[in-house]
Amino acid sequence: MSSHAVGVDIGGTNLKAALVGRDEGILQQTTCPTEAEQGPEHVVSQITGLVAALSDAAPPDAVAGIGIGAPGAVNWARTTVSHPPNIKGWASVNLRSALQSRLDNSLPVIVENDANVAALGSAFYGAGQHVDSFIMITLGTGVGGGIIYQNKIFRGSTGGAGEIGHMTIDHEGPFANSGVSGAIEAYLGQKFLTAHARDRIVNHPESTVQELVEGDLEELSPRVLYEAATQGDEFAQDMLAWAGHKLGCVLGSAVNLLDIRTIVVGGGVSAAGDYILDPARDVLPRFVTPGLRDDLHIYREELGNEASLLGAARLAFEGEDAQVGTR
Amino acid sequence: MSSHAVGVDIGGTNLKAALVGRDEGILQQTTCPTEAEQGPEHVVSQITGLVAALSDAAPPDAVAGIGIGAPGAVNWARTTVSHPPNIKGWASVNLRSALQSRLDNSLPVIVENDANVAALGSAFYGAGQHVDSFIMITLGTGVGGGIIYQNKIFRGSTGGAGEIGHMTIDHEGPFANSGVSGAIEAYLGQKFLTAHARDRIVNHPESTVQELVEGDLEELSPRVLYEAATQGDEFAQDMLAWAGHKLGCVLGSAVNLLDIRTIVVGGGVSAAGDYILDPARDVLPRFVTPGLRDDLHIYREELGNEASLLGAARLAFEGEDAQVGTR
Numbered sequence: 001m002s003s004h005a006v007g008v009d010i011g012g013t014n015l016k017a018a019l020v021g022r023d024e025g026i027l028q029q030t031t032c033p034t035e036a037e038q039g040p041e042h043v044v045s046q047i048t049g050l051v052a053a054l055s056d057a058a059p060p061d062a063v064a065g066i067g068i069g070a071p072g073a074v075n076w077a078r079t080t081v082s083h084p085p086n087i088k089g090w091a092s093v094n095l096r097s098a099l100q101s102r103l104d105n106s107l108p109v110i111v112e113n114d115a116n117v118a119a120l121g122s123a124f125y126g127a128g129q130h131v132d133s134f135i136m137i138t139l140g141t142g143v144g145g146g147i148i149y150q151n152k153i154f155r156g157s158t159g160g161a162g163e164i165g166h167m168t169i170d171h172e173g174p175f176a177n178s179g180v181s182g183a184i185e186a187y188l189g190q191k192f193l194t195a196h197a198r199d200r201i202v203n204h205p206e207s208t209v210q211e212l213v214e215g216d217l218e219e220l221s222p223r224v225l226y227e228a229a230t231q232g233d234e235f236a237q238d239m240l241a242w243a244g245h246k247l248g249c250v251l252g253s254a255v256n257l258l259d260i261r262t263i264v265v266g267g268g269v270s271a272a273g274d275y276i277l278d279p280a281r282d283v284l285p286r287f288v289t290p291g292l293r294d295d296l297h298i299y300r301e302e303l304g305n306e307a308s309l310l311g312a313a314r315l316a317f318e319g320e321d322a323q324v325g326t327r
Numbered sequence: 328m329s330s331h332a333v334g335v336d337i338g339g340t341n342l343k344a345a346l347v348g349r350d351e352g353i354l355q356q357t358t359c360p361t362e363a364e365q366g367p368e369h370v371v372s373q374i375t376g377l378v379a380a381l382s383d384a385a386p387p388d389a390v391a392g393i394g395i396g397a398p399g400a401v402n403w404a405r406t407t408v409s410h411p412p413n414i415k416g417w418a419s420v421n422l423r424s425a426l427q428s429r430l431d432n433s434l435p436v437i438v439e440n441d442a443n444v445a446a447l448g449s450a451f452y453g454a455g456q457h458v459d460s461f462i463m464i465t466l467g468t469g470v471g472g473g474i475i476y477q478n479k480i481f482r483g484s485t486g487g488a489g490e491i492g493h494m495t496i497d498h499e500g501p502f503a504n505s506g507v508s509g510a511i512e513a514y515l516g517q518k519f520l521t522a523h524a525r526d527r528i529v530n531h532p533e534s535t536v537q538e539l540v541e542g543d544l545e546e547l548s549p550r551v552l553y554e555a556a557t558q559g560d561e562f563a564q565d566m567l568a569w570a571g572h573k574l575g576c577v578l579g580s581a582v583n584l585l586d587i588r589t590i591v592v593g594g595g596v597s598a599a600g601d602y603i604l605d606p607a608r609d610v611l612p613r614f615v616t617p618g619l620r621d622d623l624h625i626y627r628e629e630l631g632n633e634a635s636l637l638g639a640a641r642l643a644f645e646g647e648d649a650q651v652g653t654r
Binding site for chain 2: 132133145147154155157158159160161162163164165166167169170171172178179180182246253256258259260261286287288290291292
């Protein structure tokens, strides 16, 4: 079993990569701008540069492979990324063959959806370590998710499982970007949550939020709400509790379907921590059938972005373990 | 590989059992009243009688084992049923040991939740035969469900997965029996669907339904709606379309989470067929994120109750196949 692997996270703004030790976690980390506007060829070159530098930093023959977390759809064979949002002109790119030919080596390259990769990182290095199965939900610009079942990513029929952000909690509710009415993303997506707070603050001239944004409501964000909440601002606390309530509703639906009762919450908006998670914990059992109400837990993933890099590297360790017949 | 197995379906009113041929399906079927009011000991005796008769009817040494579909919670080891609704005084009964001691043989006994068993029957003998993975939803007194993933029952963490009937489509909607607000069962459960139609028919004196129930709205049922719909009654067609619309909404949520795109609909209310299923087919894509909208299919399970008996027997075949390492 190789001791090292390289994990890559493809973001719309920045590319990140890390050299990961199987037991130690992240040993070395590096980043560069994605420069998505220069097209997929350029992005692949950028990735190749990061990976080459980190591979060289590892002991000789110690690298199990390269794991990549990518936005957009990943094919069942885990080679190819199609239509990632935010990367112009990227129709469909086989990252495995592109990287293998550029790196001129035969290291395995495994690609996986970025939300699934974050869940895998959580499973082996983060808040999900102590359970076999959990539902990961990431609250950021959008709302993403992944399912870890018996320590593996549950991929569904084509590799697209875990799209919890598009589950509806109100079939006649507001539309999310996906066009799904009442999808949880239409409440918790950063843009939607912010818009809701902006609408509501009109009746709260006393709120600390007004001072924090210095009168410019364009500056209102989940981060500002969190800051105001920690200062005891009731309006901000109410807004985050409203979000947590919605979160609990959708998680209830997911628990009913999966009988997976541990939930790990990641993503930028999860920085609001218990201001969102406590209301979600309160409401969750009310949206779960009585037979599945025991042992419900909602944890926050504290690893932040590192979950993705660790999970990406984990893909490579798993690939190797499957080859040698261990696990 | 044994050629035969016995499947049992524990209902609140009747017990059913069948001798099933691995390739032929149901060879012989038998039933008796559950007599649930006489308590679990009596019910177990009734089951034993059915199983003994069918085992005797099989060729010598041809029976792989006994599979049982039961309402209520089934433990992870598939031996024990707890708190089945409608069977008074049944707290927790280990059916495997109870049957093995009474039958005085060592045939394997495998117990599974009844909705999961119906899904397994569909997977190997019914509408689910041609796909590896599908979501089963049963529309009856309640709304149940099961998930078949890669030809196996997806059991979740404790064996309770597939409770699609308790997923919400409106977090501020009406309560189902489970106490979940806006759970799909609160719209499609037989009692709820009937109550909705009864409320609405007041404004439709012209409806054929009025004649069919001879003025007694207590007689209104999904079956009556279906009958009226086939006679061209617009009110009845509208009611079933309303139900189908709700069905499509909840199925959308399930598809988003699982990336399983084939749905099989069973249970008594599914007899209304395309009057419910066509509206569900229309609405389903609108509740699925664009990346998962291709290849969505909703089929009706035509096997009826036989799906449960076939699925129960299939449990025994699977148990044997796992033992001998084939399959």
